[in-house]
Each structure stands twice: as structure tokens, then as C-alpha cells.
Amino acid sequence: MFDINTLLRKNIKNLTPYSSARDEFQGEASVFLDANENAFGSPLPTAYNRYPDPMQHAIKLRLKEIKGLPVRNIFVGNGSDEAIDILFRSFCNPGVDNVIIVPPTYGMYQVSANINDVETKKVVLTEEYQLDLNGIAEAIDEHTKLIFICSPNNPTGNSINREDVETLLANFKGIVVVDEAYINFSRQKSFIQELTEYANLVVMQTLSKAWGLAGLRVGMAFASEEIIEVMNRVKPPYNVNEASQQLALQALQNVGQVNDWIKETLAQRDKLVLTLKDMPFVLDIYPSDANFILVKTTDATGIYNYLVDKGIIVRNRTNVExxxxxxxxxxGTPGENTTLIETLQQYK
Known part of the structure; x- marks a missing residue:
């Protein structure tokens, strides 16, 4: 049985969050003299002199329509990295608790653990890039608070077997975090639909990938009301700036445009795979449910340096387990992909 009170840090249980001016008054007024803002405006075409909505209500109402979730189950943060950090700070006692990560995976889980002085137990994925359930079960102890699973996974691109994640959710007394940064490109359905089944599930998504808003830093977490309440209590009062909120809300009205880009991305991914697999230095291309592919080569570092010299930047992952x-x-775009292919065809 999942009990959030057995997981929370004692100081977080007793935490009184900062009460901002915009928490204490919400609504319309003609004169705002409560937040020590610059009443004269901003030296910009758009006035940013007022503090943003600390709870991002307009964005959450739009996400409610898109995701089919109540607002109380939605957290909006300064990128997904903020949600990761808040989970560490809420549930993991520094120097005492631990989390489980399953490399190769997104590197920020390890970095955030290091920043918060929390031990990471690494259970390496299988050769098929799937969960080692026996290894995870052996790694769990009384101080294990979180398990991070990236699906579709970065850097491998594949989705994690759904049944394996459900096994963890059903048997682990801590929190299972499913990072779905690339879910819009996947053939698998989101774990958001399972929130009513598992009180210990946190699903993370982002507007950085399919939505094309990486520069705005807007991430989302979806979870039970009690977990979201904790995250909102721990976050900084104005964690998502006004410009990002306004632009994200505009973008969220354009679902059709995003869906068209997703279809084009998947078509370009398939073309890229077909062309690359016939190149002599390509040993394997792993199945991908993301907007990238992992390509095994005869000389990753040599090819990477060659592409850099030509002004083309990919990611060298040869040092990753x-x-x-x-x-x-x-x-990339059709033009970018063509440039990449034509350049690689000249590689000796």
C-alpha cells in the first residue's frame, strides 16, 4: 500500500510554503500596490513588470482539455528538470535515502541526485534496452524512494515494456517516475491514463520536444493530487516566468500544427534509417519511438569529429554504457537530413 507520509522528508511534511502576493490575492483589480513591482511598466514592447501567475492556471486549464486530467493532477515547472529536482528535495533525505536509475538513461537524474546528496543505485538495462526487473528488485531497500524510467528512453530511443513498468508500480512502495519527454513520437500510449490506478506514479512530459518550445523551459508533471500538492508547496513561488506562460499558452492552441510536425518527423526518421543502414560504417540502427535514432558505427568518435569539421553536430554516445x-x-528538417546524408556519403 502506497503511503506518501512514509516517503516525505520530515521537514517537507512540516513546511509552510512562501506566500506570495499573487497567492494572497487572485482576481481582477484596477490598482495593484501589493507586490512592490515597478508600476511604470517595462522597457520592452510587452509589459513584464507584474509577477506571473504562481500556479499557471491558464496553462493548466488548457492542459486539462488536451490531457483529459483535472487541474489538481497537473504540475507546471521550469522545464522537467525542476520537477526532477523537486521530487528529490521532497522525498529524499540527503545522505540517507537512495533512488534507482536504469542506465543508459537521461543524465539529469544522476546530476540531480548528486546535487541533493542522494545515492543512486544503477541497474543497467538489458542488451535489448529493457528493464532488469530482478536487478531492480534486488537493489530496492528500505531507503529507496524513487525509481526513474525514461520511456521512450534517451539515448536509446526505444519504449520500455509497459508490463514491466506496471510490475514496478504494483510492487514498489515508493514513487515510480515515468519520464515521457518523447511520448508524442511514440507508438505507445502515455502512462497518464494509469494515474487513477497507481497512487505512486508520476508522469513527466515537456513542451521542449514535439511542441518545439525548448527555449521557453516549460515542463509538466502529472500525478495524484497529494503528490502535486507537495510539489507545489516546495517549488519557488514564481517558477515559470510570464513570457514563457504567455507563449506556451499560445502554442497550446495549435495542436494541429504540432501533429503535422510529428507526422513529418516520423516520416523523415524512417527515411533517415533506410538511407543510413546501407552505409558501410553503420553496424546497427536501434528501433526508435523518439525524434532521434541511435546508430552503432565502426568509429563513432571519428565520424563525430568528421561531421563537426563539416559544421554538422550530432551526439557522440560511445562513452555511455x-x-x-x-x-x-x-x-532534422528534410534539408538538414539531406545535408547529413550527403556529408556521410563522403566519409572515408
């Missing part, structure tokens, strides 16, 4: 000899290549 289970990714030896691999390059991670993001799917």
Missing part, C-alpha cells in the same frame, strides 16, 4: 560506438542523431 551499452552505447559503445554509438552516435545519437536527431531527426
Amino acid at each position: 551499452l552505447c559503445e560506438g554509438c552516435l545519437r542523431i536527431t531527426v
Whole structure:
């Protein structure tokens, strides 16, 4: 049985969050003299002299329509990285608790653990880039608070078997975090639909990938009301700035445009795979549910340096466990992909 009170840090249980001016008054008024803002405006075409909505209500109402979730189950943060950090600070006692990560995976889980002085137990994925359930079960102890699973996974691109994640959710007394940054490109359905089934599930998504808003830093977490309440209590009062809120809300009205880009990205990914697999230095291209592919080569570092010299930047992952000899290549525009292919065809 999941009990959030057995997981929370004692100081977080007793935390009184900062009460901002915009928390204490919400609504319309003609004169605002409560927040010590610059009443004269901003030296910009758009006035940013007022503090933003600390709870991002307009964005959450739009996300409610898109995701089919109540507002009380939605957290909006300064990128997904903020949600990761808040989970560490809420549930993990520094120097005492631990989390489980399953490399190769997104590197920020480890970085955030290090910042918060929390031990990471690494259970390496199988050769098929799937969960080692027995290894995870052996790694769990009384101080294990979180398990991070990236699906579709970065840098491998594949989705994690749904049944394996459900096994963890059903048997682990801590929190299972499913990071779905690339879910819009996947054939698998989101774990958001399972929130009513599992009180210990946190699903993270982002507007950085399919939505094309990486520069705005807007991330989302979806979870039970009690977990979201904790995250809102711990976050900074104005964690998402006004410009990002306004622009994100505009973008969220354009679902059709985003869906068209997703279809084009997937078509370009398939073309890229077909062309690359016939190149003599390509040993394997792993199945991808993301907007990138992981390509195993005869000389990842040599190819990477060659592309850099030509002004083309991919990601060299050869030093990552289970990714030896691999390059991670993001799917670009048709023109960018053509430039990449033509350049690689000249590689000796």
C-alpha cells in the first residue's frame, strides 16, 4: 500500500510554503500596490513588470482539455528538470535515502541526485534496452524512494515494456517516475491514463520536444493530487516566468500544427534509417519511438569529429554504457537530413 507520509522528508511534511502576493490575492483589480513591482511598466514592447501567475492556471486549464486530467493532477515547472529536482528535495533525505536509475538513461537524474546528496543505485538495462526487473528488485531497500524510467528512453530511443513498468508500480512502495519527454513520437500510449490506478506514479512530459518550445523551459508533471500538492508547496513561488506562460499558452492552441510536425518527423526518421543502414560504417540502427535514432558505427568518435569539421553536430554516445560506438542523431528538417546524408556519403 502506497503511503506518501512514509516517503516525505520530515521537514517537507512540516513546511509552510512562501506566500506570495499573487497567492494572497487572485482576481481582477484596477490598482495593484501589493507586490512592490515597478508600476511604470517595462522597457520592452510587452509589459513584464507584474509577477506571473504562481500556479499557471491558464496553462493548466488548457492542459486539462488536451490531457483529459483535472487541474489538481497537473504540475507546471521550469522545464522537467525542476520537477526532477523537486521530487528529490521532497522525498529524499540527503545522505540517507537512495533512488534507482536504469542506465543508459537521461543524465539529469544522476546530476540531480548528486546535487541533493542522494545515492543512486544503477541497474543497467538489458542488451535489448529493457528493464532488469530482478536487478531492480534486488537493489530496492528500505531507503529507496524513487525509481526513474525514461520511456521512450534517451539515448536509446526505444519504449520500455509497459508490463514491466506496471510490475514496478504494483510492487514498489515508493514513487515510480515515468519520464515521457518523447511520448508524442511514440507508438505507445502515455502512462497518464494509469494515474487513477497507481497512487505512486508520476508522469513527466515537456513542451521542449514535439511542441518545439525548448527555449521557453516549460515542463509538466502529472500525478495524484497529494503528490502535486507537495510539489507545489516546495517549488519557488514564481517558477515559470510570464513570457514563457504567455507563449506556451499560445502554442497550446495549435495542436494541429504540432501533429503535422510529428507526422513529418516520423516520416523523415524512417527515411533517415533506410538511407543510413546501407552505409558501410553503420553496424546497427536501434528501433526508435523518439525524434532521434541511435546508430552503432565502426568509429563513432571519428565520424563525430568528421561531421563537426563539416559544421554538422550530432551526439557522440560511445562513452555511455551499452552505447559503445554509438552516435545519437536527431531527426532534422528534410534539408538538414539531406545535408547529413550527403556529408556521410563522403566519409572515408
